[in-house]
Amino acid sequence: MQAHESQLCFQGGRAMAAARDLAGSFQDEVTCSICLEYFTDPVTIECGHNCCRACISRCWGESETNFPCPQCRKPAQQRHLRPNKQLGNLVELVKCLRGQAVPGPQEGKVCERHQEPLKLFCGEDQTPICVICRESRAHRAHTVAPIEEAAQEYRSPCLYLQEQILSRLQHVREEKEELQGLKSTWDKECKRLLVGALPCRFCEQLHQFVAEQERLLLARLGELDEEIGRRQEENATHLCKEISRLSALITELEGKCQQPAPELLQVRRCQMCLEGEKATPSDLAPMFLAPCPALTLTLSPVGVTLDPDTAHPNLVLSEDRKRARQGHTCQDLPDNPERFDTYLEVLGAEGFTGGRRYWEVEVGNKPEWDLGVCRDSVSRKGKITLTPGNGYWVMRLSNGKYSACTAPLTPLPVSIKPSRVGIFLDYEAGEVSFYNVTDRSRVFTFTDTFSGTLRPYFYTGYNKGNRNVAPLIICPVPAQTE
Numbered sequence: 201m202q203a204h205e206s207q208l209c210f211q212g213g214r215a216m217a218a219a220r221d222l223a224g225s226f227q228d229e230v231t232c233s234i235c236l237e238y239f240t241d242p243v244t245i246e247c248g249h250n251c252c253r254a255c256i257s258r259c260w261g262e263s264e265t266n267f268p269c270p271q272c273r274k275p276a277q278q279r280h281l282r283p284n285k286q287l288g289n290l291v292e293l294v295k296c297l298r299g300q301a302v303p304g305p306q307e308g309k310v311c312e313r314h315q316e317p318l319k320l321f322c323g324e325d326q327t328p329i330c331v332i333c334r335e336s337r338a339h340r341a342h343t344v345a346p347i348e349e350a351a352q353e354y355r356s357p358c359l360y361l362q363e364q365i366l367s368r369l370q371h372v373r374e375e376k377e378e379l380q381g382l383k384s385t386w387d388k389e390c391k392r393l394l395v396g397a398l399p400c401r402f403c404e405q406l407h408q409f410v411a412e413q414e415r416l417l418l419a420r421l422g423e424l425d426e427e428i429g430r431r432q433e434e435n436a437t438h439l440c441k442e443i444s445r446l447s448a449l450i451t452e453l454e455g456k457c458q459q460p461a462p463e464l465l466q467v468r469r470c471q472m473c474l475e476g477e478k479a480t481p482s483d484l485a486p487m488f489l490a491p492c493p494a495l496t497l498t499l500s501p502v503g504v505t506l507d508p509d510t511a512h513p514n515l516v517l518s519e520d521r522k523r524a525r526q527g528h529t530c531q532d533l534p535d536n537p538e539r540f541d542t543y544l545e546v547l548g549a550e551g552f553t554g555g556r557r558y559w560e561v562e563v564g565n566k567p568e569w570d571l572g573v574c575r576d577s578v579s580r581k582g583k584i585t586l587t588p589g590n591g592y593w594v595m596r597l598s599n600g601k602y603s604a605c606t607a608p609l610t611p612l613p614v615s616i617k618p619s620r621v622g623i624f625l626d627y628e629a630g631e632v633s634f635y636n637v638t639d640r641s642r643v644f645t646f647t648d649t650f651s652g653t654l655r656p657y658f659y660t661g662y663n664k665g666n667r668n669v670a671p672l673i674i675c676p677v678p679a680q681t682e
Contacts, residue, residue, distance in 0.1 A: 229369065230291040233271045234259060239291050243281040247274045248380050250284055282379075286372045293365050321350035501677035504548045504559045504656050509538045510580065511546040515660065518671075521549070525671035526663045540580045548656030551576055557625045559656065560637055562673035563597070564619055568661030569672060570596045570605070571621055573632055576653040593632040593646040594657060595621070604644045612644050620675060625654065 232239050234255035241253040249271045251259075259270050260279065267276035309318050309328075316330035323343040333339050345353075505521040516527040524546055535541065552573075563569050570586065572594035578584070586592040586605040594605040595612070604610040614636065621643075622635035633645040661668050 230287065230294050238295060239287060242284045242287040242291070244284045244287075244376075244379070245269055245281060246276040246383065247272055248376055250287055253281060253283075256281065284372075286368060286375065290365065290368050290372065293368065319347055320344050321347045323350070502550060502552075502557045502559055503676075504550055504674050506658070506674070507538075507547050507549040507655075509536060510540060512540045512542075512544050515544055515546055517546070522674045523671040524658055524660055525669070526660055538580060542582055542584070544660045544662065545570075545580075546658050547574070547576075548658070551653040551655050552625060552627060553653050554627045556627070558622060558677065560620055560622045560675045560677050561658070562620050562675050564670050564673075566597070566661060566668055566670050566672070567600070568598050568664075568668055570594050570657070570659035570661075571623060571634070571672075572605070572657050573623070573625055573654045574657045576655050588646060588648055592657065593648065594659075595634045595644060598661075602643070604646070610644070614643060615639070616641075618643075623656070627654070 230239055231237065232242075232252045232255055233249070234251055237252075239250065239252055242250050243253045243256065244250050245256065245267075247269045249269050251270065256270070260267055267279055268274065269276065310316060311318055311330035311333060314330050314332040316332055318328040318330055320329050320331065320334055321327070321344070322329050322333075322339050323345065325339070325342065328347055329339055329344070334344050506517050506524055508517055508521065511517055511524070511533075513530045513533045514527050515524050516531075517524055526544055533539065540546070561571055563571075572586075572592065574593070575591035578591045584590065584592075585607075586594045586596075587607045589607065592605060596603050596605055596609075602612040602614045604612060616636065616639040618636040618638045620637040622637050624633040624635065625631075626633075627650050630649050631645055631647055634643045635641065636643050658672055660672050663669050
């Protein structure tokens, strides 16, 4: 009998040790690699590893681009967490297994209090006791059974629980492999779809581009239609006025043809109106203010640019060489013979040896400036007197007064302050005329005999008290200029 009890205790001890070892192995499978505790609300990430939802959320934080696995460090493509309910159920089973202390025969163990073998098992206290403990007040009212019977009662539930856990574990592993296979297949399909979608995306972008261009063209066509209609109306009005003017002129000329010879001499100016292309600027200029019909004269605008080799070191020229202004400091430039060294002067890069040339300069509200033409051979060093005798045909604004640079100066009456000045050179006629583009009036005309090369002349004036900081600007001129 005693040998049989010893055998049962030995077998019960082995069963309990196996159950504890199995529970320890399962505990490793259901432990989070971040918090090292049982999984709470377990989730699976793309690489197949599992974590607590709260742990992986804290690990990833607020990142939107980098999602590494805390166990294998493999980065995930997106912040996607898949709940793992089977693993959650397995955690509960392992907790249940670890919470049950499987009783069995206590081979070689005796009661510490009575030094008697531990042959009985108290069901209420879940602990082995000896026969003396059984009769004590602590266990007298408890349910007590021989330890081998208790072992049999616990062995069957433990074996059943072990089978359930193994079955669940196998199912979880199979599901994991299946999900990894699906992930691999999905990755390949995504790559295939991305490659196939490239032509479609290109076509879509091309369609959007064509649609946008079509919209812009239609809008531009609408603007052109409005502009054409407006110009047609303006041209029709202008033609009606011209027809009326010419009809009146014809009637006047027909009447004067019947007059004696002295009166016919007065018809000369009207005849010049009809022969506008043959008239010189000096003949035509008074007609701007004369009561007879105005003249539309076709000029030949020239694209004037500034010559940096002639510019005073204190002058700053724009990159397109259309603007000149006084700089803050003197530039370190070579003192070549062409460069002015005393006043803020610069010449145009273009030289003229004949023909009729016209250009315009924006002066704005500058209180001081000189504009005109000069011979290419003039001296550029020292003080210079701007007169035709020295090779300069220049108009000036200084101290609020306009004048022609003659010896002495010729005051020029200007009723409307010009913001833009036109310079007209008729080389063969020997004339340089200045026009107020603002009110379309002639200001002054030099008459002389030209020889050699003439070049445009510019003087910006000094910046006194920050009142003359604006630059001189060479302006574009339409192909047909009145």
